[in-house]
Amino acid sequence: MSTPRPANGPQPVRVVTVDDHVAFLRAAEEVIRATPGFDVAGEATSGQAALAIADEAKPDLMLIDVHMPGMDGIEVASRLTELHADTTIVLISAQDLSQIPAAAGRCGAAAVVRKEDVGPRLLRRLWQAHGCGPRARVS
């Protein structure tokens, strides 16, 4: 899943995408691969799987869909910010941002973005603005 770290260069930003729509996971994977300095660390299709993969892969950045059946993105974000303070959480949604519950602003997520805006430029901007911790690297 993740590319091996270059021996002497900066380490890539490791990203996990969480969405119950598999088509979008594929598109997100392509975006991450097409963005230099970023790497796919894993993916999950539910909130529970997201918590598991966060423990296992310890990603730098997680893109989490707000609207998922069962545990939604906001709840996942709340839990992750407690357990993995080093991980930057970004909530994504296919709906208009006005339809996002107010709780999204209090769950510890760094930002909320629309899914169709996800691309290499957005990834870089997000990391520049909200990336944190000793492994933060921007190329």
Place this chain on the structure above:
Amino acid sequence: MFELHGGGTARRSSIGLVLLAAVGLALAVGSAALTLATGGPERRVFTAIAGGITVLTLFGVAVFALRRDSRSRFGRLLIVAGCGWFLTTFSASDTGVLYSLGRVANWLTEPLLIYLFLSYPSGRLTRRSERIVVRLAVGVVLTLFLPTAFLVEHYPTPSPWVTCGDQCPTNAFAVGGSDAGFVDAVLRPIRDTIAVGLYVATVVLLVTRMRRGTQHLRRALVPVLGAAGLRFSATVAYLIARRAGADDAALAPFGSLVLLTVPIAAIGFLVGLLSWRLYSARVLERMIAGLREPTDPARLRQQMADALEDPSLELYYSGPGGRGCWRDADGRPVDLGAERGAGRCVVDIADGSESGAAIVCDGALRDQQQLVESVGSWVLAALERQRLATALKASLQDIEASRQRLATAAAGERHRIERNLHDGAQQQLVTLRVKLELASEAIARDPAIGREALDEIGSDVGEIIEHVRSLASGIYPPLLADAGLEEALRAAALRASVPVSVGARGLGRYPLEVESAVYFCCLEALQNAAKHAPGATVVSVEIADDGELRFEVRDDGPGFSPDGSKDGAGLTNMRDRLAALGGTLTIESSLGAGTIIRGEVPTHLPSSAG
């Protein structure tokens, strides 16, 4: 049951009553004139006036009774009595034939008077004891009085009706062989004694009738009982005094009293009849007041009993066996024939339809047939109103529930569309957007890779188009809109998982909501067949327009037993869709015999505002 008198009948009956009154007046005047002209010296004027008043009052009360009810049996009896008493006034004459006729008429009118007292106010004898007394009276007159008319030379004197004193004419009917001694010594005491006994019996029967009757009957009988008591005690006193040999001067007051008691009795009858009239008005008032509120069969019976002042009143309903089969409010069978036989008043208040009711009440109300019928019709109307109100309420509740379900189904449908759009087309479009950005970056780096990405995007767009198309189809299929029911159903049949044949007869185009409802009902029925009729080899869909738009979906699957099973959500939805258009759905199925779902929708919809 009502005889509504048309104008012609009413006019004829009022002419008849005027004639009757005229006849009565003529007879009254005639008898008085006859007495004055041909009477003897004893109390001629008094007897003439008493006789005239007697005939006049009897005819007068007859006219009153018949005016109120042209079928009144009692009224007709009073006419007979009036004629009879007209004849008795001939006893005041001193002409032999007239005098004898009058004396015989005196005897004949006594049983008639007893009959009048006992049969008031209906004109019918309702109890066996009453019939026995009357028959006995008639028998006594026929056996102990009438035969003596051919035997005696002189009628017994003195007598209340005669004015001839000691100079009475001889019996014009005597055929000789007078055995006056036997008649005087043997027959007269016997028949006088029997007469006294009959008078006492009559009074006793009247008293027992009063005690057993309704409150109103008791009030109506008081003047009658008074008159009867007066008449009979005066007659008995006269007989006793005469037998004791009292002279004319001593007998005269009793005699006068006896003469006057018949008009007094007639007035007693009148007072009773008047009070019946007031009673009728009160009954109707009470019924009208009582029926303003909603009621049930148990309370209805009580209301009627209170209104008619007859606690013994019962209300029966015709049972499922039709008109001859009656039941009480608890469903127990009842024999109306037996009730009639027991002298009760039985009034059938059927309105010509299957269900009806009968009122059984005190025999005294038999004279008030029309009143009881009016009350009965009110009862039927009240019950019908109650039944309609209950049915309406149930109907409204059904409609409300159906409307709720339709609203819920509509909201659910919208939600389904929204979900479908969101989870399907919207997600795909979002992903497409992301891919477009990637593709545009890829083209800048490597045109070949960029072209590949664009090809992929092209096929994604194709999928999205398909998705949106099928969503639109699920809302309102374009084929249905363009070509109508037959074409749309044929196309749906091709997509079904079992072979489906489609037949159509006389179809045209119908309003949007009608075609949509029929289309989706058929679709639902086909889906049901596919789901619940495994092993069905053929499903047929038939639609026809024969004034109503009908459809039938039939399968030869295993069928199901429809008793006790509630409709599933699909069937309920079908019913609601059709019911909203005034249509109906029926399901026929039995185990092993397949299933037929039939629906029909009227094709002429009433226009709705907005």
